[in-house]
Amino acid sequence: MINLREALKVYFIMGTANCMKDPIEVLKEAIAGGITFFQFREKGKEALIGEEKYALAKKLQSQCKEHRIPFIVNDDIELAIRLNADGVHIGQEDEPAETVRRQIGDSKILGVSVHTPEEAEGALSAGADYFGIGPVFPTKTKADAKPSRGTALIEELRSQGIAVPIVGIGGITSENAATVVEAGADGVSVITAISLADSPLLAAKALRKSVGERGNHEKNV
Ligand SMILES: Cc1ncc(COP(=O)(O)OP(=O)(O)O)c(N)n1
Ligand SMILES: Cc1ncsc1CCOP(=O)(O)O
Numbered sequence: 448m449i450n451l452r453e454a455l456k457v458y459f460i461m462g463t464a465n466c467m468k469d470p471i472e473v474l475k476e477a478i479a480g481g482i483t484f485f486q487f488r489e490k491g492k493e494a495l496i497g498e499e500k501y502a503l504a505k506k507l508q509s510q511c512k513e514h515r516i517p518f519i520v521n522d523d524i525e526l527a528i529r530l531n532a533d534g535v536h537i538g539q540e541d542e543p544a545e546t547v548r549r550q551i552g553d554s555k556i557l558g559v560s561v562h563t564p565e566e567a568e569g570a571l572s573a574g575a576d577y578f579g580i581g582p583v584f585p586t587k588t589k590a591d592a593k594p595s596r597g598t599a600l601i602e603e604l605r606s607q608g609i610a611v612p613i614v615g616i617g618g619i620t621s622e623n624a625a626t627v628v629e630a631g632a633d634g635v636s637v638i639t640a641i642s643l644a645d646s647p648l649l650a651a652k653a654l655r656k657s658v659g660e661r662g663n664h665e666k667n668v
C-alpha cells in the first residue's frame with residue numbers, strides 16, 4: 448500500500464508529443480532526478496495509437512515498476528486495464544468518474560481533474576483518490592486548457608476541510624512550485640518543466656527540492 452500523499456510530490460506527466468528526445472531516455476533521467484509518480488499521456492500531435500501506443504506504455508511502465516513509481520494512464524481506461532496499470536487520470540470531459548471507478552475497481556488509483564467546488568464534490572462521491580487542479584499558471588502544453596486561475600481553488604477546498612490529496616498542474620516549474628504546496632497541495636504535476644528541460648534529471652531534482660517537506664498537506668495543517 449503506497450502513501451498517496453507522499454507519492455504525489457513530484458508527478459511527471461509525459462507522452463511522445465512532449466519530448467524532443469526518446470521518451471524512454473527522458474523518463475530514465477526523470478526517475479534518476481527523483482520523480483515520485485508518473486502519468487502516461489499520449490495525446491496531441493502525431494500521438495501513437497493502437498499497438499505502438501501499447502508498446503511504448505509497456506516500456507515506460509516497466510521503468511516505473513523497477514523504481515516503484517506508480518504508473519497512471521491518462522484517459523485510456525482500456526489501455527490501463529490491459530496493462531494492469533496502477534491507476535487512471537480523467538477529466539470532466541472524459542468518461543464519468545463513477546463509470547471509471549466501476550471499470551477499474553477499488554484497488555486502483557483514480558485521479559480526477561476538478562475546476563470548481565461542485566466538481567470536487569462530484570469527484571469525491573464518485574470515488575476519486577486525488578484531484579488534479581489547474582491550470583495554476585499559464586501553459587502552452589494543453590491547447591484546450593481553461594484559463595489559469597492560480598491557487599484559489601486549492602485554498603478554497605482546504606479551507607472547507609477537504610483533505611483529499613491534491614496536485615497542482617499547469618505552468619509549474621521549480622521556481623513557482625513552492626507557492627502551490629504552500630497553498631495546500633500535496634505535490635505538483637508537470638509536463639514540460641521536465642520533458643523539455645536540457646537535463647530532465649536536474650529539472651526533477653530541482654522540483655523535488657522546491658516541494659520538499661512542504662508537499663504534505665497533513666503536516667501543513
Ligand atoms: C494530474 C493531472 N491533472 C489534470 C490533468 C488534466 O486532465 P484533463 O482535464 O482530462 O485533460 P487531458 O490531460 O486529458 O488533456 C491531468 N492529465 N493530470
Ligand atoms: C494536462 C494539463 N491539464 C491542465 S494544464 C495541463 C498541461 C500542463 O503542462 P505543463 O506542465 O507543461 O504546463
Ligand SMILES: [Mg+2]
Pocket residue numbers: 521522536537538541
Ligand atoms: Mg482527460
